[in-house]
Amino acid sequence: MTVREPLTYRDAGVDLEAAAVTKRRLRELVESTRxxxxxxxxxxxxxxxxxxxxxxxxxxxxxxxxxxxxxxxxxxxxxxxxxxxxxxxxxxxxxxxxxxxxxxxxxxxxxxxxxxxxxxxxxxxxxxxxxxxxxxxxxxxxxxxxxxxxxxxxxxxxxxxFREVAARDLRAGDSLLGLESSGIHTNGFSFVRQVLFERLGLEAADPWPGLGVPVADVLLRVHRSYLEVLRRACEQGRIRALAHVTGGGIPGNLGRILPAEIDAIVDIESWAPPPEFRFLAEQSGAPPEEMYRVFNMGIGMIAVVSPEDLDAVEAAIRESGCGTVRCGRLVEGSGRVRMPGADAVP
Amino acid sequence: MTVREPLTYRDAGVDLEAAAVTKRRLRELVESTRxxxxxxxxxxxxxxxxxxxxxxxxxxxxxxxxxxxxxxxxxxxxxxxxxxxxxxxxxxxxxxxxxxxxxxxxxxxxxxxxxxxxxxxxxxxxxxxxxxxxxxxxxxxxxxxxxxxxxxxxxxxxxxxFREVAARDLRAGDSLLGLESSGIHTNGFSFVRQVLFERLGLEAADPWPGLGVPVADVLLRVHRSYLEVLRRACEQGRIRALAHVTGGGIPGNLGRILPAEIDAIVDIESWAPPPEFRFLAEQSGAPPEEMYRVFNMGIGMIAVVSPEDLDAVEAAIRESGCGTVRCGRLVEGSGRVRMPGADAVP
Known part of the structure; x- marks a missing residue:
C-alpha cells in the first residue's frame, strides 16, 4: 500500500459492515430479555x-x-x-x-x-x-x-x-448547535494509528507535523465531558435532544435521535475541522464522507434547540467555556442526516 | 517442567500477589470518588x-x-x-x-x-x-x-x-451451609488450561480421563445461578449472609463477609470434591491450600444460617434441586477463615 492510496476504516482493521450485521442480529436477542x-x-x-x-x-x-x-x-x-x-x-x-x-x-x-x-x-x-x-x-x-x-x-x-432531553420532541425548523470537541475524543483510533504509526512511521513522542506538539499530546487530549457545559440549558428545559458524536460520526449519531418524519441538514461549511482532522484527511486520502463517519471532525455533541432558545443556549454554553457552532437545522423528511459535501450516498 | 512438579497459580500466569498489591493501591483512588x-x-x-x-x-x-x-x-x-x-x-x-x-x-x-x-x-x-x-x-x-x-x-x-442478607448479622455458633457448584464455574481456568492443555496435551474434544466425557463438556458446564435456589430462604429472612465462592476460593470469599471478631471453621472433610477437582489436584500436584484458594472445590455459594433455621433452609434449597453440605460453623475469633487440612498458613 503506497502512502497516498486512500485509507478506509476497513483497511485499518475495523469492519463497520461486520459491526452493523452483528448489531442487527443482536437486536432479537436483546429484545428476548425485555x-x-x-x-x-x-x-x-x-x-x-x-x-x-x-x-x-x-x-x-x-x-x-x-x-x-x-x-x-x-x-x-x-x-x-x-x-x-x-x-x-x-x-x-x-x-x-x-x-x-x-x-x-x-x-x-x-x-x-x-x-x-x-x-x-x-x-x-x-x-x-x-x-x-x-x-x-x-x-x-x-x-x-x-x-x-x-x-x-x-x-x-x-x-x-432532564425529561425534555429524553423526550426528543423534535420539529422541522429546530436548530442544530454543535459543541466543540477537545480533539479526536475516543473513536477512530484504528484509523489514526494506521495513518500516523504505520504509514508515516511516527512515534508517540514525535512532533505532530505542522503542530509542533507531540503526537501523543494531540491524541491523548481527554474526551470532553459536556455535563457541566450543558447543565444550565438542560435545567432550563431548553435542549430538545442531544446526540453524542462518537463512532459513526455526526451522521451515525445524529441519525439515532431523529424521528421518522424529520431530516437533519448539517452544513459542514459552517465550521473548520481542527488541524489534526485536516492532517489525517490529507495523509489518508480518505474522502469527506469517510472522515465524517469515522471522526467527530471538531464537534463532540450536537444539541437540538428551538430557534427562539438558540441565543440563550449558545450564550450559556459559551459562558461555561465551550465553543459552539450553528451547524444545521431540522426539516421535514424521512429520518435521514444530510450533509451536503460529505454524504455517503450523494 | 516435568508433569509431576507441583503447579502453582503463578506458574499458570496469574500473579495473585500483583493482584493484591493492585487492589490495595486502588482503594485510595476509589475512596476519593465516594x-x-x-x-x-x-x-x-x-x-x-x-x-x-x-x-x-x-x-x-x-x-x-x-x-x-x-x-x-x-x-x-x-x-x-x-x-x-x-x-x-x-x-x-x-x-x-x-x-x-x-x-x-x-x-x-x-x-x-x-x-x-x-x-x-x-x-x-x-x-x-x-x-x-x-x-x-x-x-x-x-x-x-x-x-x-x-x-x-x-x-x-x-x-x-433481602435486607437480612445485606446486614450480615453473623454470630458465633452460626452454621455454614455449602451449596453445590455445577463444576469449576468461572475461575481458576488459567490453572486448568495449564494442566489439561499444556501439561497433559489434551484437546477440548478429548475425553476427560476417567470421566468419559469430553473435556470441553466438563469445563463449559455453566456457572450455577443461586437466585432461585436461595430465593425462598432469603424471602423468609433465614439467610444471615452469603459468600459467592469465586477466585480466592472458600477462604478468600468467606473471609470477605466475616466481622472482625468472628472466625469461620470450614470442615473440608464434610464433602468430597467432585472428580474434576480431584483430577486437577493429582495432575498438578498442587497442595490442598492452593487448590482451595484457586477453585470452589464443589461448593459455589456458602450461606450463613442460624442453627435453628438450618433444617428449614436446607430443605428449601434441596427442594429447588441444589445439593447442600453442612460444611462448618462460626466461632469467636479475629475475622479469619480456618480450614484444617487446607490452611495456607497451618
Whole structure:
C-alpha cells in the first residue's frame, strides 16, 4: 500500500459492515430479555430502567484503540478519564446525570503500576463528574492480550434528570448547535494509528507535523465531558435532544435521535475541522464522507434547540467555556442526516 | 517442567500477589470518588447506591480464561450465561435481585457469528434470571487480542431485596451451609488450561480421563445461578449472609463477609470434591491450600444460617434441586477463615 492510496476504516482493521450485521442480529436477542421495567429501545445511547419511582439510565463503553496511544507513550492516566466522560455524555444524551461508574481492566500480565495509573484516570473522571467509582474488575488473562496491551471498559449508572432531553420532541425548523470537541475524543483510533504509526512511521513522542506538539499530546487530549457545559440549558428545559458524536460520526449519531418524519441538514461549511482532522484527511486520502463517519471532525455533541432558545443556549454554553457552532437545522423528511459535501450516498 | 512438579497459580500466569498489591493501591483512588449515595465499602461483592427511596446494587465481572475453552471448542454460547450467573450471585450476596445487565465484548477481528453466539448466552442467562439485557458494547480492536481471542465482561444492576442478607448479622455458633457448584464455574481456568492443555496435551474434544466425557463438556458446564435456589430462604429472612465462592476460593470469599471478631471453621472433610477437582489436584500436584484458594472445590455459594433455621433452609434449597453440605460453623475469633487440612498458613 503506497502512502497516498486512500485509507478506509476497513483497511485499518475495523469492519463497520461486520459491526452493523452483528448489531442487527443482536437486536432479537436483546429484545428476548425485555422486562416491564425497560423504558428504552434497542440502539439508544443509554438503557433506561424504571426502579421504584426512579428512572435509572445506564451505558457500557470501551476506550477502544486509543489505548494503543497510551501504551506506546507510557501515559496511562488519561484513558480512564476519556472513558468516564464518554459514558457521562452518552447518558446525558438520554437526559441523565451520573451517579456511579464501574470499570473493567484486563491484561495479559498484570503490572500494578499500569493498572493503578489507568484507574487514577477513571477516578479523576469520576470526581470531576460527581460520580462514584462504585466497583470494578481487574483481570489477568495470560495469552489473551498482545504483550503490553490491556483493555479498559466501563459501565455508568445515572438518574433521569432532564425529561425534555429524553423526550426528543423534535420539529422541522429546530436548530442544530454543535459543541466543540477537545480533539479526536475516543473513536477512530484504528484509523489514526494506521495513518500516523504505520504509514508515516511516527512515534508517540514525535512532533505532530505542522503542530509542533507531540503526537501523543494531540491524541491523548481527554474526551470532553459536556455535563457541566450543558447543565444550565438542560435545567432550563431548553435542549430538545442531544446526540453524542462518537463512532459513526455526526451522521451515525445524529441519525439515532431523529424521528421518522424529520431530516437533519448539517452544513459542514459552517465550521473548520481542527488541524489534526485536516492532517489525517490529507495523509489518508480518505474522502469527506469517510472522515465524517469515522471522526467527530471538531464537534463532540450536537444539541437540538428551538430557534427562539438558540441565543440563550449558545450564550450559556459559551459562558461555561465551550465553543459552539450553528451547524444545521431540522426539516421535514424521512429520518435521514444530510450533509451536503460529505454524504455517503450523494 | 516435568508433569509431576507441583503447579502453582503463578506458574499458570496469574500473579495473585500483583493482584493484591493492585487492589490495595486502588482503594485510595476509589475512596476519593465516594459520594453520599454510596452505601458499600471497598472490596464488597457488589457496590450499593441509594437512589431516591431505592437501593441499587451493581457489580462488574469478566469471564476470564474460561473463554479459552469456548474458543478452543468453538462453543461460544455458554460463557455469556456463566457471566450473567456470576454477576447475579455476586449481587445476591449483597442482598439484591437482578434488574438489568450490560455486556462488553471485545476482539481483534469481529466475527459476527461468534459475537452473536456469545450474546446468545448472555441473553439466555438474562432471561433465566429475570433480568433485562439493557445495553452493551461490541469492540473491534485490531492488534490488541491474540488471533481468535476475545474478551467478555459484564455489569449487573439489581435492587436490594433481602435486607437480612445485606446486614450480615453473623454470630458465633452460626452454621455454614455449602451449596453445590455445577463444576469449576468461572475461575481458576488459567490453572486448568495449564494442566489439561499444556501439561497433559489434551484437546477440548478429548475425553476427560476417567470421566468419559469430553473435556470441553466438563469445563463449559455453566456457572450455577443461586437466585432461585436461595430465593425462598432469603424471602423468609433465614439467610444471615452469603459468600459467592469465586477466585480466592472458600477462604478468600468467606473471609470477605466475616466481622472482625468472628472466625469461620470450614470442615473440608464434610464433602468430597467432585472428580474434576480431584483430577486437577493429582495432575498438578498442587497442595490442598492452593487448590482451595484457586477453585470452589464443589461448593459455589456458602450461606450463613442460624442453627435453628438450618433444617428449614436446607430443605428449601434441596427442594429447588441444589445439593447442600453442612460444611462448618462460626466461632469467636479475629475475622479469619480456618480450614484444617487446607490452611495456607497451618
Amino acid at each position: 422486562t416491564e421495567a425497560v423504558q428504552s429501545g434497542f440502539g439508544s445511547f443509554g438503557g433506561r430502567l424504571a426502579v421504584g419511582g426512579e428512572e435509572i439510565v445506564t451505558s457500557a463503553d470501551g476506550v477502544g484503540t486509543k489505548l494503543e496511544v497510551a501504551i506506546r507513550s507510557g501515559r496511562h492516566d488519561t484513558v480512564g478519564e476519556d472513558l468516564v466522560n464518554h459514558c457521562v455524555n452518552d447518558i446525558l444524551a438520554e437526559g441523565a446525570t451520573p451517579l456511579a461508574f464501574l470499570d473493567y481492566f484486563a491484561c495479559g500480565e498484570l503490572d500494578p503500576d499500569v493498572a493503578v495509573e489507568v484507574v487514577r484516570g477513571v477516578a479523576r473522571g469520576c470526581r470531576s463528574n460527581g460520580c462514584a467509582l462504585l466497583g470494578g474488575e481487574t483481570a489477568e488473562m495470560p495469552g489473551f492480550y498482545s504483550p503490553g496491551a490491556y483493555d479498559l471498559a466501563g459501565f455508568i449508572l445515572g438518574r433521569m434528570a | 459520594t453520599e449515595a454510596v452505601q458499600s465499602g471497598f472490596g464488597s461483592f457488589g457496590g450499593r447506591l441509594a437512589v431516591g427511596g431505592e437501593e441499587i446494587v451493581t457489580s462488574a465481572d469478566g469471564v476470564g480464561t474460561k473463554l479459552e475453552v469456548a474458543i478452543r471448542s468453538g462453543r461460544h454460547d455458554t460463557v455469556g450465561e456463566d457471566l450473567v450467573n456470576h454477576c447475579v450471585n455476586d449481587i445476591l450476596a449483597e442482598g439484591a435481585t437482578p434488574l438489568a445487565f450490560l455486556d462488553y465484548f471485545a476482539c481483534g477481528e469481529l466475527d459476527p457469528d461468534v459475537a452473536v453466539e456469545v450474546v446468545r448466552g448472555v441473553a439466555r442467562g438474562c432471561r433465566s434470571n429475570g433480568c433485562a439485557l439493557l445495553g452493551g458494547e461490541t469492540a473491534e480492536m485490531p492488534g490488541f487480542y491474540s488471533p481468535g481471542a476475545y474478551d467478555l465482561a459484564g455489569f449487573i444492576l439489581g435492587r436490594m431485596a
